[in-house]
Amino acid sequence: MIVSVFRPRPEPAEVARVTATAAELLEVLWGRASTAPASASQLRVLHILEHHEGITLGALADSLASTPPSTSRLCDRLQAAGFVERATRPDDRREVQLRLSGRGRAFLADLRERREREVRSVLALMSAAERGALLTGLEAFCAAATARTHGDVREVDGRTA
Structure with missing residues (x-):
């Protein structure tokens, strides 16, 4: 006979x-997959560029809540490492657009692979049912977090989120 543990509805806190x-714990695991030669700030820029191809330097500075000169210096270092390419906009040569280089994309792909390897080693210690429950919960969390970060309002369990 299987006895399930009764667990009251968990509180948000x-x-x-x-x-x-x-x-x-993920940060500790991912720390084993070093981000060198990119710093945490540089890694954040790479992630933004990956999702916003051709973003202008000014828009990137806004996204980072930084100043254009600081953002420019950050991008200078990423360009020197071969991770970022700069180009002036064809319609407005005063604006600089930023793109990940092939090397930048390869770096992010390699970093993700190393991080996923660390997570897989932990997931292998869990049962299939536990992994399934985690996946369901994480998918719901990602959907809610995406809605929140994009200012969308959606219905969750009959409540407005």
Whole structure:
């Protein structure tokens, strides 16, 4: 006979605490997959460029909540490392557009592979049912987080999120 453990509906504070702990543990695991030669700030720029091909330097600075001169210096270092390419906009030569280079894309792909390898080693210690529950929860979390970051309002369990 299988006895299931009764667990009351978790409160948001408890889930937030466990989620924060999981995020910290992910950082520890991912720390094993070094981001060298890119710093954390540079890695953030690479991720933004990956999703916003041709973003202008000014828009990138806004996205980073930084100043254009600081952002420009950050991009100078990424360009020197071969991760970023700059080009002036054809219609406005005063604006600089930024793109990931092939080397930048390869770096991100390699970093993701190394990070995923670390996560897979932990997931292998979990049962298939636990992995399934985690996947379901993470998909719901990602959907809610995406809606929140994009300012969308959606219905969750009969409530407006």
